[in-house]
Amino acid sequence: MDFLRPIFESGRIDFKGQRLASSMTTALLSLSGVAAFCVGLSMQQLSACFYTYAAGVVLTYLAVLLPWPFFRRAPMVWLARSSSSSKPAKPRPVDSPNEARNAFVEDVSDDGDTY
Secondary structure: OHHHHHHHHOOOOOHHHHHHHHHHHHHHHHHHHHHHHHHHHHHOOHHHHHHHHHHHHHHHHHHHOOOOHHHOOOOOOOOOOOOOOOOOOOOOOOOOHHHHHHHHHHHHOOOOOOO
8 A cells, every 4th residue: 555655645736726626526526416317317217326426426536536736736835934033012102092093003004104
């Protein structure tokens, strides 16, 4: 079973691969249901319908659950970890509600403009 280890250890897929896997699951299970209904109707056997759907589910799981290379086509580039451990600034005491409101606006703004 050591030959299966690299397949399952490299099981990381990207976000686009996750979306593709979800879409494939929905489409393949829907097609399996339609095919199972048609087979069961044509053979007039409910067991044939269930076996056909079960085979479709197994094929869907083999197509979606294994980490195939086409699920890793758009890898995510992460930012480097910041080495500085900056502590947040301590709040300073304010004297009036107007000053408190201005201080809050200054802390929230992204561009540094005061209002």
